[in-house]
Amino acid sequence: MRTADRSGTRWLLAELPELVASGVLSAEAAEALRQHYAATDSGEPRRIGFVLSAILGSLLIGAGIILLVAHNWDFLSRPVRCAIAFTPLVLSQALAIFVLLRRNESASWREAAAILNVTAIGTAIALVSQTYQIQGDFARFILVWMLLALPVVYLFRTSLGLAIYFVGATIWVLSSKGGPFFGARPNDLWVWALLALGVPAFIARLRQDRNSYGTLLVMTALAVAAAFSLGQTDEIGARSFWRCSFAAFWTVVYLVGAATFKDWRATRPHPFVAAGWIGILSLATFLSFQESWRTQRWQNAVDLMPRHYPDVLAAGIQIAWVLAALLFAAYALWKERKVNLAPAAFAPVAVIAWGIAKQTGDPLIPSLLLNFFMLALGIFTLLRGIWSGRVVEANFGMLIIAILAVARFFDNDLEFFVRGIAFIAIGLGFLGTNLVVFKRRARA
Amino acid sequence: MKSWRLLVFAVVSLAQLAVPASLIWKREQTLRHGSVWKFRTAPVDPVDAFRGRYVALEFEAEGQAISPPPNFAYDQRVFVTLRLNAEGFAEIDQALPSRPAVDDFIEAQLRGNTVSLPFDKYWVTERDAPAAEAAYRAQSRRDKQNAFCTVRVFRGDAALEQLYLDGQPLGEYLRANAAPK
Numbered sequence: 001m002r003t004a005d006r007s008g009t010r011w012l013l014a015e016l017p018e019l020v021a022s023g024v025l026s027a028e029a030a031e032a033l034r035q036h037y038a039a040t041d042s043g044e045p046r047r048i049g050f051v052l053s054a055i056l057g058s059l060l061i062g063a064g065i066i067l068l069v070a071h072n073w074d075f076l077s078r079p080v081r082c083a084i085a086f087t088p089l090v091l092s093q094a095l096a097i098f099v100l101l102r103r104n105e106s107a108s109w110r111e112a113a114a115i116l117n118v119t120a121i122g123t124a125i126a127l128v129s130q131t132y133q134i135q136g137d138f139a140r141f142i143l144v145w146m147l148l149a150l151p152v153v154y155l156f157r158t159s160l161g162l163a164i165y166f167v168g169a170t171i172w173v174l175s176s177k178g179g180p181f182f183g184a185r186p187n188d189l190w191v192w193a194l195l196a197l198g199v200p201a202f203i204a205r206l207r208q209d210r211n212s213y214g215t216l217l218v219m220t221a222l223a224v225a226a227a228f229s230l231g232q233t234d235e236i237g238a239r240s241f242w243r244c245s246f247a248a249f250w251t252v253v254y255l256v257g258a259a260t261f262k263d264w265r266a267t268r269p270h271p272f273v274a275a276g277w278i279g280i281l282s283l284a285t286f287l288s289f290q291e292s293w294r295t296q297r298w299q300n301a302v303d304l305m306p307r308h309y310p311d312v313l314a315a316g317i318q319i320a321w322v323l324a325a326l327l328f329a330a331y332a333l334w335k336e337r338k339v340n341l342a343p344a345a346f347a348p349v350a351v352i353a354w355g356i357a358k359q360t361g362d363p364l365i366p367s368l369l370l371n372f373f374m375l376a377l378g379i380f381t382l383l384r385g386i387w388s389g390r391v392v393e394a395n396f397g398m399l400i401i402a403i404l405a406v407a408r409f410f411d412n413d414l415e416f417f418v419r420g421i422a423f424i425a426i427g428l429g430f431l432g433t434n435l436v437v438f439k440r441r442a443r444a
Numbered sequence: 445m446k447s448w449r450l451l452v453f454a455v456v457s458l459a460q461l462a463v464p465a466s467l468i469w470k471r472e473q474t475l476r477h478g479s480v481w482k483f484r485t486a487p488v489d490p491v492d493a494f495r496g497r498y499v500a501l502e503f504e505a506e507g508q509a510i511s512p513p514p515n516f517a518y519d520q521r522v523f524v525t526l527r528l529n530a531e532g533f534a535e536i537d538q539a540l541p542s543r544p545a546v547d548d549f550i551e552a553q554l555r556g557n558t559v560s561l562p563f564d565k566y567w568v569t570e571r572d573a574p575a576a577e578a579a580y581r582a583q584s585r586r587d588k589q590n591a592f593c594t595v596r597v598f599r600g601d602a603a604l605e606q607l608y609l610d611g612q613p614l615g616e617y618l619r620a621n622a623a624p625k
Contacts, residue, residue, distance in 0.1 A: 085464060089461065089464075090461075093453075093457045096453060097450065100453060120460075121463075125463060125464050125467070127464075128464040128468055132467065133563070133565075133567060133605075144463060151452065151453075151459075155449055155452060155453055155456070
């Protein structure tokens, strides 16, 4: 059975007496429904609540321990302080062994033991470092911590632990440099290896419990980590290509939600659908400005002719993202006819626009291409909504067109004359579509 | 089923314990066998010196121009040997591309034609923090430079031992100069 909305189930159960009274359902049928939903409903919420409180409890204890030990006790000798640093680690290991032996079947116990252990690793290293005035760089600390935490994630099959691991990899890639925030170094490409180390655990979670909130949390952490890693990779590889690689990224996010999680909840689309829409529309709007294509880098030979192996590797990763988006879109086109696949056209459109900009160095045509893409996306979504009678979708299509209109209103590159004509056209389009919607609804 | 998990976790536990233990062991080696060098602090921007619970340290030696190994990039790791200056403080002798055969060298990062030393924080207790901040500022101004750190140096590792203000260890200095309540 699909994971139903619990509120929906509750509503249905509350309706039952009335349905029986009015003769819509027989008493037996109502009882059968009640039993069916009681059976599927009872286990899940209590389990989630228990897991959540176990996780929250262990996080609080972990944080408390960190605060206590961070209170640098200078009246204690070094050996005593070191002993204190090791105590939470050893205790958490003892708890972990107990859980492996006796509570291995309980998700809450496993999550709690794993989180405590992961926190204790960081605490021990940090406190020893403080005691001995060991400086070391932050990125290396995070890296060691995460690599020590990774086996725990696998042994205890913990969603939160895996999410923490992905976040840790993100923190590593963001802190692994001496220069300015986006002054990346080829070293950063290792982050893909770090992320790959966590992927089998993620796949195991997907297989086991794909529609749970734990899996969603892990997937979100992975997506955030991938976004930051891709940003760093763009700095190393072909720099102007970020337009394409991020178009591909958001396309993948959208497709993951729209095409592979159709069974998420009965009444709602997967959160990645919304995230994908937001990403695609934001980036497309940005790229619809001529200014975003105006860069000196088109002339820069470095852009497409990397000199060292990390640059080539980075460019390969960028292109791999684009290929992944295109293949994913093709797969979805072949398998999933029922979902709106128009947003997935963003990746190829961005690539074509980038190619034109690269060849001509002229920002006009790429920006026009993005404008047409957004307009087409808006109209397609609008018509799709009208045909299938979904008002929300039709309105969303109009919203896309409206976003495009607002963007052009603030566009300094367009003359007032052009803007005027464009606005009149969009206005006429609005009136026309509304007319069509309401005529169809009146007829229906 | 259970036994392999236990076995793997036993190995993982050992690794978890080994990392902080190796930090301690390495530092103990340095503290035991390393020779003491005095690094004079550089004048600091008072606003920037104190961050939460540690004193941000800068050293005169970090402003000293050196000749980096050829073809070395910014931020690359170099091995720095030391010498004493006329006042008895440490100075950078050479920045080398590989480990020298002596015991007294530090791993540092190249910053153009200067180096960044691998110690720039001095952790203090929550209780002492505000007083330490004020004292370090007062003793490390441009016109009055009276702060230095003792550092034990042993085969690349540098263990920050003590921050001295006006010739006294930080703790003693704070007790001696405590504001009457």
